[in-house]
Amino acid sequence: MTRRAVTRVLVYLSLIAATAVVLLPLAAVFLTSLKTEKEMAAGSGALALPGDPFNFDNYVTAFQDGRMLSAFANTAIILVVAIGGTVLIGSMTAYAIDRFRFRFRTSVLALFLVAALVPGVTTQVATFQIVNSFGMFDSLWAPIALYMGTDIVSIYIFLQFVRSIPVSLDESARIDGANAFTVYRKVIFPLLKPAIATVVIVKGITVYNDFYIPFLYMPSEDLGVISTSLFRFKGPFGAHWETISAGAILVIVPTLAVFLFLQRFIYNGFTRGATK
């Protein structure tokens, strides 16, 4: 029995250690974001408490000088359009592949399957030229088109879901005279709500966090999204860790809020997304 107790203590100790490892780096940055320039210059340690715990000046600086407002706006536009597009494209593909038997069906399916294996980072060298030839370089359309056009995981999630919707529902709608588009719009799409929620969450977090694509395709400062705008803090705020920290916290807080409210969906979504 004592051995059990020892194991129990060790288990909790390991969990507490892991919690400390996860939270300490974040806590230090949060504390730093509340410190004044003077405190920082005086060599306040990373874990020292700020003199005034309600000093939000750095957040104001980060928000205004760091162009975070336009960054959040650009990110929001990309999020809405790209996610809307992904949901439509994914659900249409899944509907067509699951509900129809047509020539080259397996080839089409294979085309999507194989694409999932290609890591996006490797092909950007050539994708860049294509995006450029469409005149989409340095516009919000580049990331929107890429997020919409290269998302295979959502198609899988929709495929799984469409398969679970009984075909008899389609049939009874057909008997009532509905054509394929009406069936999609009135029967399938409304029943896909859980899948749509999953895709919106997973895709939303991925797009919100993406750095590579906006960095590569939208170099102008006006088109900064939160990742690239935060990245630009490196230059002007060079050694001003209090401002950089405030910027980082500003970016993390929305994620934390979403996570706390939608925890269950997020776990399910990412598990489903990764195991396809």
Added chain:
Amino acid sequence: MTGTTETAAVKAAAGAATAPAPAPRPARLWRGATPWLFLLAPLALLIVFTYAPIANMVAYSFTDWDGVSPELRWTGTENYAELFTRPELFEVFWVSGYYLAASVIQIVAALYFATILSFNVRFRNFFKGVLFFPYLINGVAIGFVFLYFFQDGGTLDSVLSLLGVQTDRAWLGTPTSANTSLAAVSVWRYLGLNFVLFLGAIQSIPGELYEAAELDGANRWHQFRHIIAPGIKPVLSLTVILSISGSLSVFEIPYIMTGGATGTETFVIQTVKLAFQFNKTGLASAAAVVLLLIVLAVTWVQRRLAPDDKVDLV
């Protein structure tokens, strides 16, 4: 006549009864076109943004194109020869070794935490949330958090001095130390995803199995060895492959934190620099083709080793 109705009947049966009766000609044509109308936009996007780039990339890799000028010269396999013979171009692959080693630690740790949190533990949801949350954080924010963590007098030094250890080590100062630190950041960031995947797999194992095992006198280790381990095998093999291809294509963390300085340049950073800073589109394409082939080979080997992959759809 009977022949056609028969095939139509067979088709209808095969088609999960989506085509109930042989329709008149125009209607049948229309029905044949319907799926393609749905697939028009998705397929166009797939081809334009995934397959066309791959085809172009392979073509560029045999040229000396700089990405801008209208002229390009066919150079055969020169780019590939350069890639494999100039050691500094291929050396960056060794950096992946750090991340590969880190992902072993990551998988073991994720497995450990998933196992203990699948049993009854107090504050389970809190610990689960804490372990998973880093995976959701923006990469640039993580980069800054850890630049501050590793900087002189930063979080790490402060913690160490609290523990009575005084170091004036520049954590990102030497290649070995910098790469180890960056790989550790990658573990911090991605552990949560592996952990949640494992936890999901473990929790889908029916509880009666544990009870039966306990009746048979199995301890926790036996339970792990004989119930949990086989139950998570598909997810584990998926994680291994994701880790290998992830280690080979590391980009964000080192690019944001060090920009590839002090020997932390990875293959992808090098490729991006070749293509977009030095305008060597041809050489960069060859590099990207090599990486793509390696990743595909790894995937293929994994599919071979674990053919009973239930994860695979359709």
